Amino acid sequence: MSATFIVSANEMTEEKPTNKRKEFVVMIDAGHGGNDTGTPGTGRYKATEKDIALDVSLALGKMLDKLPNVKVIYTRKKDTYPTLSQRAVLTNKKKADLFISIHCNAQPGKKGKKFGTTAYGSETFVLGLSKNKTNLEVAKRENSVIFLEENHEEVYEGFDPSSPESLISLIILQEEYLDQSIEIASYIQKEFKVTAKRKDRGVKQAGFWVLSKTYMPSVLVELGFLTHKKEEDFLNSKRGKKIMTKSLYNAVKKYIDLHSEKVYKESEEIISETVPDFEDMQSSQVFKDVTFKVQLSASSKKIAIKAYNFKGLSQISREKSGSIFRYFYGKTSDYEEIKRMKARAKNKGYKDCYIVAYKKGKKVPLAQVLNQ
Numbered sequence: 001m002s003a004t005f006i007v008s009a010n011e012m013t014e015e016k017p018t019n020k021r022k023e024f025v026v027m028i029d030a031g032h033g034g035n036d037t038g039t040p041g042t043g044r045y046k047a048t049e050k051d052i053a054l055d056v057s058l059a060l061g062k063m064l065d066k067l068p069n070v071k072v073i074y075t076r077k078k079d080t081y082p083t084l085s086q087r088a089v090l091t092n093k094k095k096a097d098l099f100i101s102i103h104c105n106a107q108p109g110k111k112g113k114k115f116g117t118t119a120y121g122s123e124t125f126v127l128g129l130s131k132n133k134t135n136l137e138v139a140k141r142e143n144s145v146i147f148l149e150e151n152h153e154e155v156y157e158g159f160d161p162s163s164p165e166s167l168i169s170l171i172i173l174q175e176e177y178l179d180q181s182i183e184i185a186s187y188i189q190k191e192f193k194v195t196a197k198r199k200d201r202g203v204k205q206a207g208f209w210v211l212s213k214t215y216m217p218s219v220l221v222e223l224g225f226l227t228h229k230k231e232e233d234f235l236n237s238k239r240g241k242k243i244m245t246k247s248l249y250n251a252v253k254k255y256i257d258l259h260s261e262k263v264y265k266e267s268e269e270i271i272s273e274t275v276p277d278f279e280d281m282q283s284s285q286v287f288k289d290v291t292f293k294v295q296l297s298a299s300s301k302k303i304a305i306k307a308y309n310f311k312g313l314s315q316i317s318r319e320k321s322g323s324i325f326r327y328f329y330g331k332t333s334d335y336e337e338i339k340r341m342k343a344r345a346k347n348k349g350y351k352d353c354y355i356v357a358y359k360k361g362k363k364v365p366l367a368q369v370l371n372q
């Protein structure tokens, strides 16, 4: 019996090498470092933003490293300053699946004061254009480290760190990953609120240079305000760092669990989609009260729902949530039908498209519908 088993196991690995789970690579970027201290906070502590960011980054990496199939890499492991450009180049070269940049916030001062002391709470940014003054201030401050770098005019090719809007052309490049960036950002904010009991300042968008140059889902986390005494005390404490690290770990783990499984399932699905037999084309599986759609993309831009904007696909619909527009193809209660539509969208080039489900008009997890 055992001999037979070994033979068939070997055959399986030879025939289906794609069925292995792909290694999930997480790049952790501790903001600032070296001469760039980040925000000094109220000045009551020797530690500044760069130190807290590094402590939390290393602790998070250590926890994630223990997960099977997860590889953690860092932009820095010590008190050094890699340039923003070096951080992005390394992240892309290592083919990371997720980029997390960790920072602490500072409230700008008014009327000659160095800083404000009232703002507190945690927020997570994804790349986008923002007209909101507070979001722009955060992006400006985080981008301003570029001014400290030598040859910054050359390296950043005319990008003005004090004008996050000058990133507009780069923002379009990252838009492909926007939906997943928002997804991980909302897991992080939920954890900060529920696990760490922080004030939830929400998922926000602004023009961060470092997020615009990484070609994978990317977020920038502001753990809290070092200009707020109580929050500064919390973030400097062992307990505070531990609970923020645990929150980030829970969120990233959830994201990995959902997305590495997707890699596994989709490789199987693609095989069946490329060779649809006659029976497949005819089959149907109707779910009462359920509507399926294929999500094609998400964008901060409002695009006319015409076939020419969607690679010739018709039956396009659009939904708005917050400042994000989501674009869908098809609308049916037949799960087999929507699977065929998804295959069609993939053939047209929407390689990351996926099926979403609505029950009585409310969005529900697809797995919930299929397992009912």
Ligand SMILES: [Zn+2]
Pocket: 031, 032, 038, 039, 049, 102, 103, 104, 142
């Ligand atoms: Zn920072």
